[in-house]
Amino acid sequence: xxxxxxxxxxxxxxxxxxxxxxxVDGVDLDVPPGDIRFLIxxxxxxxxxxxxxxxxxxxxxxxxxxGDRELLGRDVHRIARLGIGRTFQTASVFEELTVxxxxxxxxxxxxxxxxxARRRHRVPDEVAAALETIGLAxxxxxxxxALAHGQKQWLEIGMLLVSDARLLLLDEPVAGMSHEERDAxxxxxxxxxxxxxxxxxxxxxxxxxxxxxxxxxxxxxxxxSEGTVAQVQADPRVQEVYLGVDTASEA
Amino acid sequence: MTAAPLVGTDPASAAGTPAGxxxxxxxxxxxxxxxxxxxxxxxLFAVAPLTLSDFRLSLLAKYLCVAMVAVGIGIAWGRGGxxxxxxxxxxxxxxxxxxxxxxxxxxxxxxxxxxxxLYGQLDELPLWWRPFASPWIALPATVLLPMAVAFGLGSLxxxxxxxxxxxxxxxxxxxxxxxxxxxxxxxxxxxxNGLTDIQGFxxxxxxxxxxxxxxxxxxxxxxxxxxxxxxxxxxxRYGELLVAVRDGEERVRFLGYDPAGVKLVGYVIAxxxxxLAGALFVPAVGIISPALIGIVPxxxxxxxxxxxxxATLLGPxxxxxxxxxxxxxxxxxxxxxxxxxxxxxxxxxxxxLPGGLASLWALARQRRSDPAGARWWRRSRAADPAETRTExxxx
Numbered sequence: 001x002x003x004x005x006x007x008x009x010x011x012x013x014x015x016x017x018x019x020x021x022x023x024v025d026g027v028d029l030d031v032p033p034g035d036i037r038f039l040i041x042x043x044x045x046x047x048x049x050x051x052x053x054x055x056x057x058x059x060x061x062x063x064x065x066x067g068d069r070e071l072l073g074r075d076v077h078r079i080a081r082l083g084i085g086r087t088f089q090t091a092s093v094f095e096e097l098t099v100x101x102x103x104x105x106x107x108x109x110x111x112x113x114x115x116x117a118r119r120r121h122r123v124p125d126e127v128a129a130a131l132e133t134i135g136l137a138x139x140x141x142x143x144x145x146a147l148a149h150g151q152k153q154w155l156e157i158g159m160l161l162v163s164d165a166r167l168l169l170l171d172e173p174v175a176g177m178s179h180e181e182r183d184a185x186x187x188x189x190x191x192x193x194x195x196x197x198x199x200x201x202x203x204x205x206x207x208x209x210x211x212x213x214x215x216x217x218x219x220x221x222x223x224x225s226e227g228t229v230a231q232v233q234a235d236p237r238v239q240e241v242y243l244g245v246d247t248a249s250e251a
Numbered sequence: 252m253t254a255a256p257l258v259g260t261d262p263a264s265a266a267g268t269p270a271g272x273x274x275x276x277x278x279x280x281x282x283x284x285x286x287x288x289x290x291x292x293x294x295l296f297a298v299a300p301l302t303l304s305d306f307r308l309s310l311l312a313k314y315l316c317v318a319m320v321a322v323g324i325g326i327a328w329g330r331g332g333x334x335x336x337x338x339x340x341x342x343x344x345x346x347x348x349x350x351x352x353x354x355x356x357x358x359x360x361x362x363x364x365x366x367x368x369l370y371g372q373l374d375e376l377p378l379w380w381r382p383f384a385s386p387w388i389a390l391p392a393t394v395l396l397p398m399a400v401a402f403g404l405g406s407l408x409x410x411x412x413x414x415x416x417x418x419x420x421x422x423x424x425x426x427x428x429x430x431x432x433x434x435x436x437x438x439x440x441x442x443x444n445g446l447t448d449i450q451g452f453x454x455x456x457x458x459x460x461x462x463x464x465x466x467x468x469x470x471x472x473x474x475x476x477x478x479x480x481x482x483x484x485x486x487x488r489y490g491e492l493l494v495a496v497r498d499g500e501e502r503v504r505f506l507g508y509d510p511a512g513v514k515l516v517g518y519v520i521a522x523x524x525x526x527l528a529g530a531l532f533v534p535a536v537g538i539i540s541p542a543l544i545g546i547v548p549x550x551x552x553x554x555x556x557x558x559x560x561x562a563t564l565l566g567p568x569x570x571x572x573x574x575x576x577x578x579x580x581x582x583x584x585x586x587x588x589x590x591x592x593x594x595x596x597x598x599x600x601x602x603x604l605p606g607g608l609a610s611l612w613a614l615a616r617q618r619r620s621d622p623a624g625a626r627w628w629r630r631s632r633a634a635d636p637a638e639t640r641t642e643x644x645x646x
Binding site for chain 2: 055075077081092093094095096105111113115119
């Protein structure tokens with residue numbers, strides 16, 4: 001379904017500044033090929049900004065390489081064509097198009113104008129395969145706007161699969177999901193990571209414990225801790241940051 | 252509130268939902284399209300010419316030109332979300348290109364058009380008029396010139412991510428600039444009067460009612476051709492992509508497309524359609540002038556599309572013809588009140604029927620297939636989040 005090579009993400013000294021406020025402050029990050037890396041950290045730690053920088057949405061200094069390609073400085077759609085796919089905190093599917101149409105569009109960024117000018121007469125193979133993978137095979141003709149919240153998130157992940165993204169950056173994929181939906185999403189991530197590299201921003205610690213292969217903790221724009229779930233949980237600095245935030249938010 | 256999800260479902264079926272499944276019962280697919288075009292052709296080529304007087308038929312020719320502009324706006328605005336308030340520019344470019352050629356043909360080889368002799372104080376034809384003496388240049392230019400201008404403007408604007416109200420205002424400013432330019436260059440453009448008193452159309456005398464009918468038939472055939480083109484566009488993968496850009500430009504970008512290019516194509520096609528409409532308007536009416544292409548007519552083009560239903564194939568056409576017809580009918584009886592009525596109509600449609608009159612049709616069809624209306628109610632509730640979002644973006 002994808003190309004043969006499996007690449008990793010390598011970020012060096014990444015900095016993002018908004019009007020003097022430094023949101024990401026010299027982050028180094030290595031996500032090996034095929035990893036499921038969870039990015040966690042309190043609100044404002046710079047998790048989403050980091051993903052924004054890697055996908056070209058905000059300007060950054062430093063370096064972010066996927067395989068042997070430098071990502072920084074390219075246009076958003078060019079980065080996407082290098083195999084970097086992302087989702088957003090609020091599922092953004094095309095609600096007035098059907099599930100199949102959504103996937104077909106995602107699959108076609110490299111189509112010629114000649115192909116675009118004609119009708120789609122059947123469901124392309126990669127779209128059919130993705131429908132199975134994301135469990136929406138019986139909903140292909142339904143409008144995406146009529147899907148349940150969790151299904152929209154899966155559809156969005158499916159759109160990244162058919163677009164041949166080899167690095168998936170998922171921003172809070174299980175927010176607002178039921179327990180069953182979370183389990184299904186976790187299983188989906190494990191399937192997907194067989195031939196892709198996955199980075200997940202998530203607040204849900206239970207979900208993290210079950211599905212993370214490695215974890216990076218960000219705090220105030222810097223990497224605070226990194227390692228396996230057990231290593232990170234045992235790190236006193238992480239406990240301090242999280243306890244501090246917890247008491248602050250409860251106050 | 253009730254109309255939006257229906258508008259949402261209807262274009263989606265036009266955008267390529269495979270026939271069958273839950274829509275299978277309905278008369279659909281190629282047979283329906285062929286029947287639709289046959290009906291349109293019968294109305295335009297048989298019923299109208301047989302029942303209407305020469306005067307009414309020439310009015311209808313004029314309305315159909317407006318409808319051709321509307322087909323383009325339906326693509327750019329209805330499918331692509333680009334509210335273009337400056338289609339008069341492209342209509343005007345097509346119209347002036349045609350009128351310049353016809354004026355030169357009227358004047359005869361080597362002669363100046365009449366208005367230049369009157370107040371131009373020109374000894375010879377201005378350089379930029381000369382190419383239009385040849386029909387081989389003037390005719391393609393009626394379509395290609397507007398497309399080129401739209402390409403230039405669109406390239407500048409869409410890459411800079413100018414959209415929504417900013418794009419609408421910018422396109423309107425273009426219409427204003429074009430009028431100022433034409434009025435200011437009276438000696439070579441005819442100024443406020445425009446290019447008037449056009450006598451012949453490629454050797455045919457336009458005063459002869461038979462030839463006026465011929466022009467009408469050309470216009471009707473062109474409209475049907477544009478509808479066929481628009482239908483193909485809407486149902487193609489490009490048509491689906493255009494809707495995706497309309498509803499989630501950033502999402503499309505993150506999938507690896509450049510939305511600027513997608514929008515540019517839709518905008519350029521709409522400009523070409525407006526240009527062709529302007530070109531055919533000239534022999535039908537015998538005049539092209541700044542008052543016919545400025546801000547007010549540009550907005551009137553859009554009103555017809557909004558009233559008819561911008562996201563559907565036929566809505567813009569029917570809306571454009573209906574509004575233009577109502578304008579003539581009402582201003583014959585109540586001169587002076589039409590502007591207010593038109594404004595009221597626009598406000599009512601935008602406020603209560605954002606999908607235009609086409610959504611009434613969809614509503615009626617739903618009711619008929621399910622008398623209790625239960626299914627419609629259920630679906631409109633299911634599609635609720637989409638509905639809210641549509642309303643916000645429409646506002």
